[in-house]
Amino acid sequence: MPRRNDIHRILIIGSGPIVIGQACEFDYSGTQACKALRADGYQVILMNSNPATIMTDPDLADATYIEPLTVEYAEEVIRKERPDALLSTVGGQTGLNLSVELAERGVLEKYGVELIGAKIDSIKKAEDRLLFKDAMRKIGLQTPLSRLLQSVDDGLEFAQKIGYPMILRPSFTMGGSGGGIAYNREDLVNIVERGLDLSPVHEVLAEESVLGWKEYELEVMRDLADNAIIVCSIENFDPMGVHTGDSITVAPAQTLTDREYQMMRDAALACLREIGVDTGGSNVQFAINPDDGRMVVVEMNPRVSRSSALASKATGFPIAKIAAKLAVGYRLDEIKNDITRATPACFEPTIDYVVVKIPRWQFEKFPGSDNTLTTQMKSVGEVMAIGRTFRQALNKGIRGLETGKSSTAEALDPQLIPQKLITPNPDRLAYVRFAFEQGYTVEDVFEMTKIDPWFLRQINDGITYEHELAGKALGDVTLLEMRRAKRDGLSDVRLGRMWKTDALTVRARRKELGVTAVFNRVDTCAAEFESFTPYLYSSYESECEAAPTDRKKVMILGSGPNRIGQGLEFDYCCCHASFALQEFGVESIMVNCNPETVSTDYDTSDRLYFEPLTLEEVLNIYDREKPDGVIVQFGGQTPLNLALPLKRAGVPIIGTDPDNIDLAEDRKLFGKVLEELQIPAPPYGTATSMEEAITVARRLGYPVLVRPSYVLGGRAMVIAYDEETVRRYMQEATLFSPDRPVLIDRFLEDAIEVDVDALCDLDDVLIGGIMEHIEEAGIHSGDSSCVLPPQTIPERELATIRTYTERLARALSVIGLMNVQYAIKDGEVFVLEVNPRASRTAPYVSKATGVRLPRIAVGLMLGKKLKELTHLTGGLYEGVLPVKQVCVKSPVFPFAKFQGVDPALGPEMRSTGEVMGVGENFGEAFGKAQLSAGVPLPTDGTIFFSINDHHKADAVALAKKFAELGFELTATRGTAAAFKAAGLKVRTVFKVNEGRPNAVDLIKEGQMKLVIYTTTGAHSFADERAIRRSAVMWRVPCITTMSGAKAAAQAMESRLRDPLRVWSLQEIHGED
Amino acid sequence: MPNTAILALEDGTVYQGRAYGARIVRTGEVVFNTSLTGYQEVFTDPSYTGQIVVLTNPQIGNYGTNAGDDEATTPYIEGLVVREWAESPSNWRSDASAEQFLSRNNVPVISEMDTRALVRKLRMGGVMQGALSTAGHTPEELIAMARNAPSMAGLDLATRVSTKDRYEWTAPVEPCCPTDIVHVAEPGTYHVVAYDFGIKRNILRCLASIGARVTVVPAGTTSAEVLALNPDGVFLSNGPGDPEPLEFQAAQVRGLVGKTPVFGICLGHQIIGLALGGKTFKLKFGHRGINHPVLNYRTNKVEITVQNHGFCVDPDSLNANEIELTHINLNDQTLEGLRHRSHPVFCVQYHPEAAPGPHDSQYLFDDFAAMMKEFKK
DSSP: OOOOSSOOEEEEEOOOSOBTTBOTHHHHHHHHHHHHHHHTTOEEEEEOSOTTOSTTSGGGOSEEEOOOOSHHHHHHHHHHHOOSEEEOSSSHHHHHHHHHHHHHTTHHHHTTOEEESSOHHHHHHHHSHHHHHHHHHHTTOOOOOEEEESSHHHHHHHHHHHOSSEEEEETTOGGGTTOEEESSHHHHHHHHHHHHHHSTTOOEEEEEOOTTSEEEEEEEEEOTTOOEEEEEEEEESSOTTSOGGGSOEEESOOSOOHHHHHHHHHHHHHHHHHHTOOSEEEEEEEEEOTTTOOEEEEEEESSOOHHHHHHHHHHSOOHHHHHHHHHTTOOGGGSBOTTTSSSBSOSOOBOSSEEEEEEEOOGGGSTTOOOOOOSSOOOOEEEEEEESSHHHHHHHHHHHTOOSOOSSOTTOOGGGHHHHHHSOOTTHHHHHHHHHHTTOOHHHHHHHHOOOHHHHHHHHHHHHHHHHHHTSOGGGOOHHHHHHHHHTTOOHHHHHHHTTSOHHHHHHHHHHHTOOOEEEEOOSBTTSSOOOSOEEEEEOOSOOOOOOOSSOEEEEEOOOSOBTTBSHHHHHHHHHHHHHHHHTTOEEEEEEOOTTSSTTSTTTSSEEEEOOOSHHHHHHHHHHHOOSEEEOSSSTHHHHHHHHHHHHTTOOBOSSOHHHHHHHHOHHHHHHHHHHHTOOOOOEEEESSHHHHHHHHHHHOSSEEEEESSOSTTTTOEEESSHHHHHHHHHHHTTTOTTSOEEEEEOOTTOEEEEEEEEEOSSOEEEEEEEEEEEETTSOGGGSOEEESOSSOOHHHHHHHHHHHHHHHHHTTOOEEEEEEEEEETTEEEEEEEESSOOTTHHHHHHHHSOOHHHHHHHHHTTOOGGGGGGGTTTOSSEEOOOSSEEEEEEEOOGGGSTTOOOOOOSSOOOOEEEEEEESSHHHHHHHHHHHTTOOOOSSSEEEEEOOGGGHHHHHHHHHHHHHTTOEEEEEHHHHHHHHHTTOOOEEEBOTTTOSSBHHHHHHHTOOSEEEEOOOSSOOOHHHHHHHHHHHHTTOOEEOSHHHHHHHHHHHHHHHHSOOOOOOHHHHHTOO | OOOEEEEEETTSOEEEEEEEEOSOEEEEEEEEEOOSSOHHHHHTOGGGTTEEEEESSSEESTTOBOGGGOSSSSOOOSEEEOSEEOSSOOOTTOSBOHHHHHHHTTOEEEESOOHHHHHHHHHHHOOEEEEEESSOOOHHHHHHHHHHSOOSTTOOOHHHHSOSSOEEEOOOOOOSSTTOOOOOOOTTSEEEEEEOSSOOHHHHHHHHHTTEEEEEEOTTOOHHHHHHTOOSEEEEOOOSSOSTTOHHHHHHHHHHTTTSOEEEETHHHHHHHHHTTOOEEEEEEEEEEEEEEEEETTTTEEEEEEEEEEEEEOGGGSOTTTEEEEEEETTTOOEEEEEESSSSEEEESSOTTOSSSOOTTTHHHHHHHHHHHHHHO
16 A cells, blocks of 8 residues: 555644643654655645744744644644645644644634644543443453543532542643542542533542552554554553553563553554554553453554654664555555564564663752652653663763763662652652662562653662672772673762762773773664664773764764753754755764654754763763864753753863853853953852851842752742842752852843843854844743844844944854843843853744754854855844744743642743744734733733832823723722723732732632733732632633733734735745 | 573673573574464473564563463473563462473573573574573573574474374363453364474364364375375374475375375475475574564455464465465565365464464364365365
């Protein structure tokens, strides 16, 4: 069955912004699908609201729409582009849900678009839990006992029958959003209430608990001829009860006999056939009772998923790419295995290593949130490690996480062991280790965790060996001992700590002993066939398969696991660096450990090293490859932290000198540079003690911005309006960076913030974009919306910004990308921060201008000049790149996942992702961006105001405009008085602490369509928080800044005035 | 007891690892198997007679062993080579650790080996003879033993491992846990005579599951003796070694063709190939694993199959007018199945009984049942 010739144009819908539960893995799958389909001669139309993705690069599709993922906008794209087919299975839950909606609302039928990948009936059977259970029963498979709840009463009645704990999952939500485990009546009421609300169909599935059972996933593929294969088996280290996205997982499954595994395989294939997934990849999850082997099917996803991305990276079998080919008619046996070249894709990969995935959480960003791990996913990223044994992979994974914690448990509390083992939480792995160190047995730990004893024994054996080694001195360690330590995955840093020396000394000694890292290949077949793809991982085996070439080559250091402030944006930069190297005729070598990303696709770079981004691992690769240069400026903070040590070790870093990158981070030295350049910055000081901090703050005058020296996504940054806040900060801050001083800046209130991305060689500076922030200064730049081109900044100040940017670039000898943050207050421009590296905004600027900044930056790093690269920049080598449409970038927040957390914005970054809106005017672009960010602005109804005195005059003007647009106004007493005084019709409501019914009641009742609630100052009263919280929970847009409110008014005006319209990037940028 | 194990190859390569299992020295052809599950079934598969097995899955022993998963009464491998060996098991079905199981059955294990490097060597250089010692032999002694070990080519191992006495088998496949689904037909519907050249128990279970009462006969049984048992069909089993020396068995098959339905697996397939005038040849490093794609020409569908063979039937040596090629390996295009165009005879090179491995090909047992039913009429 060859490719289908009756379809020519295929629409692919992406997964939108990065949120918890839906991250880079869908950029990876979408990118693979686009590439595979275009390689086969199909035209691809792509729609995704996320500008940071690689898939939305105009190169990857024939028409690329960065537009809101709603039925209305999708219909407009379909109307305009007239695709023949819609591939529904590579865009995560978002893409699948939108596809279903398009089908159900008749849009696909109207325009004659065929749904390919999974049919609507199959999607429903797989996604609707009751239909799914019926289907499983029909083929003789068991599922946990369950009932569909439409009310809390239904739940209470079911609880009488099956008892607690009970698993609750709202239907059709992503990443298990709103789900949980009820251990008692109170839990049940809370979770069901919330779940009914979050579920688009207002249903919650209640299920018998299989807590503590072993959990597995199989990745399955099937073609139209009914050939079906299992790509990978995955066993969860954490048993049932923890969402797979929050579980440590291991591939292949480790503790199943063949009989059990084949039973599961048969069940997975039967499930796929019964659900009717004709083509593509799916995953099926199982639970197994460890006492008698009883197996139940937990769920299946009729699409590629986070696990399929992991399975693809774990085996070298590119599931999404193959799924796309199957969707257009190919059979599995008609597709070649890229890695072996000789054998077909119709086989089951076998691996001769162990893969461990570990999630990364960031509860510290959400004070007040519950860090218990349940069936709702809470992690923001993950790391994958490949080792020849489980222990080696686990230890590599732990250091790949870059949590700053070592795998030992020094800071742990013996009193907490039972609690930390029994209730799943982010520290559980550390506590398992700690428990063994404290003398607990495997049986003890198993009783408390239900983690399979095989895993526990592996960890315990590792600890036993570490204790054996710890008694030795470095000089006495034998070759066999050293090799075993390295084979167990122990890092040089860790061995150094054990032997009371440093990592580089250990490294030198082990090299003397002849214990050096080698590299093995991921080849899908356990070496049965020759591998033609250099996809490598390190080990301490006996032979190296790296086979480096003698070409000119450059190594790119990636950004590691996703975290808030460092995610997809940097993967975009790294991938483009790789593409650019290839275009410049240089071999590209990628190093990264994030399984979700495009950068860890073996197809992206000439060579891929799937390794933790530590000094040790990077040096190992360097020793083997001897690249001509290493790029550190594209992967965010992770490679920057390695830049200086690498330079000292003699590694050639290309682009801006690491010392200059460091200089920009050093407040004192950089302050001097600014003085010399005559560029103003807010007054600042540094402090290493509480007393010093208070003195500095007094000198500067409140409010002040307090933060640690090295910051990522504004971690641990606060605006202090009083001494008390500074005091509290200094008490807590020591936990974060004991060796580095705290920075204190005068905070410029009500300033306009500006981000600038620029390309620099030593002669010229080309500004990619001057981005005007919509929220005032004080909100982390990653959390504020911004617009290109700037809308309200006068030319005089823009000219100043251009001049300062050029001066800074020259002063820091920047080669490549630089990002500068400015604040404009009362007509004066201040520099807040300079980062001589790629920034989070690089992809957004690239999409808005049509010029791929990282590609040009690579050219500069290779020694080319801007003047030589004008064919890539639209002819410019200085000045500012033009923007043809207004492009607004808006952040996306995970607050709905963290109950009890105040969603007010501040200097600590908390958004997980971003979207872009494109329009002919600011209002249109901002409205689209807000819609894409999940904050749909209303077109009618009531707007609630509570405005502090400072902003009342502005608010009156705004309220007038809303009234003119036909909205009704409601306000708290003071605000209402001001509105009435201006002659506006307004209804007065109580504040939360005043009585009832109050503002929160009205929000919950659904009477408010928009909340505008401004706060300034240090105060964060309970009622303010209650209003913001309830707005998040009840999905009412809540705006907390006056500038945000003004922007919203423009957006709402545009929505009522302008037609609904979409533009492809190719149209905007006139792609030739 | 020494902790060190040494594996030496006939080409002089010596590997050192950690000793487990029995403390003993054994020689054999060193082969690798790429299965991710089912090590116990591999240990006990008589087709591994004369072979030291390298498992590419690096973590072996994790789930221990259990009596239900035995493919024979004892292990048949000569020795085992693994990357990491789990001494204590974790699985509710386990009744002994893999360590206890191999120790008491005199099989040595070398662990902490770079199995990948060894596999790459075998892939590039072809299979070799080796000697594995956990009993303190020197590398020189072991190299000499490896060089003196008899080559697999020309060796009749099937007769050696075959049952000495005829016996009956009626036990079908049992569910392995409360949710395992197995299909068992009415017992005693057919009488199958099965030649034992090293038969795996799961073949017997699968035959019983299609409703067959099985009479297992020694490799030296004549076709006349078989026909005298009044079978509804004859089965030719898997087994170790080179098919070429099995001229007697090929002759018996010629005596059965057309007189009763015949079904063969693995060595049984090769014997049928020889009986029908074909030739066999030795593969460079064999097919041993549970992930081999095989295309069934009759259905145009791909099965993921279980394979364990070092020899192959050469399709060009067969008379195309008489023989239909039914299955082909998609990895290397070798012959995987054939049937006689005018007589009820069919066979496959791979293992539809799985154990270990996918169940994709179990339809072949149903085909055999259908063939017997048809022939009865």
